């Protein structure tokens with residue numbers, strides 16, 4: 315009746331009337347559906363309005379109508395119609411509300427007249443707010459207004475609404491051949507899209523894994539929970555020399571009941587590094603793991619590698635780790651000066667001779683035997699020869715033959731095979747192999763026992779050797795430098811050193827002078843060590859006083875340069891002034907100087923001239939005058955003997971406090 319009345323007013327006055335409840339947008343009264351959607355109950359207030367100010371009487375007419383009794387002719391028939399309409403409207407309303415899909419209906423002017431709860435959720439706006447609005451102002455990406463214009467429906471088009479993906483059917487409402495509005499039904503397919511996406515991802519992952527399994531070098535075999543082989547990759551088939559069809563479907567409990575895989579299937583415990591001999595005779599290392607799903611054994615996967623490959627890898631690894639060890643040693647071995655002998659300090663004649671000889675030795679590849687007391691720099695010279703030689707790019711490997719127990723020396727020099735002796739758990743390369751294309755420095759060679767001397771001699775003569783426990787000989791290209799502080803010649807006589815080895819080593823002998831024989835190098839060495847040590851310790855030491863230097867030059871240095879270096883280190887560590895002076899020196903060094911001074915005075919008193927002691931001229935003069943006076947008893951006679959005038963003798967005697975007696 316209200317819709318009917320509104321139509322009448324529109325036709326007679328051309329005036330659109332709107333109605334709204336307390337919370338809703340206003341809607342035009344002319345459609346029954348939108349009126350029902352307002353859900354106006356008995357006793358609610360409603361507002362009637364129009365856009366045209368001049369038509370206020372039309373509003374009044376409608377209000378009067380609404381406030382009136384709706385008194386129409388055949389009231390019972392009308393009541394029935396009303397009841398029917400009411401029921402139908404509510405039935406439709408309930409159907410819309412219970413639809414899982416969103417539903418929006420628009421009229422000819424694209425204004426929303428129906429918006430069910432599923433559509434409300436999708437667009438995020440309550441129906442009361444959406445109804446009465448233009449659809450394109452409320453629904454993102456809508457095409458309902460286009461369908462309204464064209465009258466052509468659109469089926470299953472994808473439409474994104476507020477982050478959800480929908481499949482939308484848009485259908486025009488055609489009455490009497492005219493488009494009167496549009497319905498849109500939205501099906502939210504976001505969950506489905508997600509599942510589809512996940513499915514694609516899983517599929518892609520599966521393909522990738524398949525590709526990996528097919529291309530890896532390791533053999534992979536998978537069993538299901540009852541022990542049937544369900545997969546074997548090409549590498550596995552190659553290792554065991556079988557075809558896929560021969561294996562797939564076979565049950566491990568039957569074909570290998572005592573094998574590792576069956577054990578893992580039974581126990582659920584992984585077994586790593588098992589050595590397994592396959593039926594075709596190939597030995598493999600197998601890592602076998604249970605596949606656990608929800609705490610239950612769902613199968614077994616076994617990864618195998620041919621043992622020969624593992625051995626090859628181990629060998630490579632050993633070589634690399636031995637090389638790394640060597641490089642580490644080299645790195646620690648100070649930042650090397652390019653000038654090979656620059657670290658060997660000295661300018662005395664003996665040092666110059668030694669260096670000239672060492673430079674010549676570096677030019678050849680002959681064996682060098684360096685001799686000299688402990689601490690004279692034998693290792694420095696050996697290093698110098700290596701770095702000045704054509705092998706400078708190769709390794710320099712030092713072996714202290716005296717420090718290694720003779721039982722271990724052979725394996726240290728020549729290496730050993732796995733299992734050569736208890737504890738030889740892997741193959742080890744010896745120093746000779748590490749020194750390949752470089753130099754090996756056999757320090758303290760005089761301390762090597764005779765048994766080992768024989769083995770070394772054999773290696774030197776044949777230029778090849780066997781690793782301990784090895785059966786194939788190893789050839790290397792190594793230059794040998796040996797050194798000792800022992801008296802080898804004496805050892806030859808006592809037969810503690812083999813003469814054949816001695817001659818083999820003593821091709822170029824080099825004798826390093828002890829420090830006491832090159833005392834003039836001491837100031838140079840002190841300067842060198844002050845610079846080096848103070849730099850290392852970050853201490854600003856400027857030098858040494860003359861008295862302290864004199865004492866150090868006078869000392870006899872039984873420990874040679876090593877002792878000097880140690881003393882400088884000790885002194886610099888303990889001092890906290892800029893100059894090293896007498897009191898910083900160890901008392902035993904100062905003590906020795908005092909003892910010498912006493913000896914000198916005593917010798918002078920005895921009238922003895924010591925070749926090793928050079929004194930000031932006056933000391934000798936005093937001694938000569940004193941001797942002459944003792945012998946002759948008078949200035950005159952002494953003068954004649956010394957070919958001096960008696961006056962000169964008397965003046966000098968007075969100067970030195972000597973008397974005629």
Ligand SMILES: Nc1ncnc2c1ncn2[C@@H]1O[C@H](COP(=O)(O)OP(=O)(O)OP(=O)(O)O)[C@@H](O)[C@H]1O
Pocket residue numbers: 657658659660686687688689690691692693694695757798799875876879
């Ligand atoms: N002429 C030198 N110039 C500088 N430093 C030297 C000199 N001689 C020896 N040294 C230093 O003295 C220390 C001992 O030298 P090195 O180890 O070469 O002696 P060595 O003769 O091989 O001793 P050993 O017989 O005890 O093995 C090293 O720190 C070395 O740098």
